[in-house]
Amino acid sequence: MAKYDEIFKRSVVQDYLAGGGGYKGLASKYGVTSGQIRNWVGFYRLNGDKGLTKKFSHYSAEFKLHILEHMWREELSFTQTIHLFDLRGGGGVVSAWQRKYHEGGITALAPKPRGRPKQMKSLEPPKPIEKPTEAKTLQELQRENEYLRAEVAYLKKLDALVRAKKQAAQKKRKP
Numbered sequence: 001m002a003k004y005d006e007i008f009k010r011s012v013v014q015d016y017l018a019g020g021g022g023y024k025g026l027a028s029k030y031g032v033t034s035g036q037i038r039n040w041v042g043f044y045r046l047n048g049d050k051g052l053t054k055k056f057s058h059y060s061a062e063f064k065l066h067i068l069e070h071m072w073r074e075e076l077s078f079t080q081t082i083h084l085f086d087l088r089g090g091g092g093v094v095s096a097w098q099r100k101y102h103e104g105g106i107t108a109l110a111p112k113p114r115g116r117p118k119q120m121k122s123l124e125p126p127k128p129i130e131k132p133t134e135a136k137t138l139q140e141l142q143r144e145n146e147y148l149r150a151e152v153a154y155l156k157k158l159d160a161l162v163r164a165k166k167q168a169a170q171k172k173r174k175p
Contacts, residue, residue, distance in 0.1 A: 004036075006049075006052050006053055008030075009040050009052040010044075012030050013040050013041050023037050039083075040052060042083040046084065050086075051086060058111055061111070065109060067081060067097070068101060071094065071098075078094045082094055097109060
């Protein structure tokens with residue numbers, strides 16, 4: 001989609017308003033589409049020179065809903081609504097808002113964040129929950145020592161049972 005400066009748009013609109021031809025004739029003369037000229041003329045008629053300048057706007061969901069309700073109440077076309085509210089972005093803006101509203105309600109009209117999502121921050125390694133050994137009390141150390149001795153005894157007993165089972169299985173195989 002080609003972008004045109006304000007001076008070029010104004011000259012095309014002035015040519016149209018002066019009776020230089022219709023939309024199709026001027027479109028072929030200036031090398032643009034007749035729809036673009038129709039939009040420029042509509043913006044110029046309702047907003048003057050301000051209607052031909054670039055306009056970067058982000059609209060809230062409430063504002064979009066207000067425009068849609070006005071369009072439905074007054075039975076306006078999409079093009080008439082765009083010209084009346086001086087909305088930029090082509091004729092599909094209001095129709096897209098209407099489609100989104102019918103599909104998902106007012107939440108679908110909320111502006112979406114643009115661009116690439118931010119990178120995740122690198123996570124720091126988790127800090128140990130356990131207290132340092134110097135800070136443990138004598139009673140805690142005795143309890144931990146008792147637990148570790150029981151664990152070692154359990155593992156030794158398990159190892160002995162596994163060996164005994166293997167030896168019993170080998171004796172059965174040798175007749």
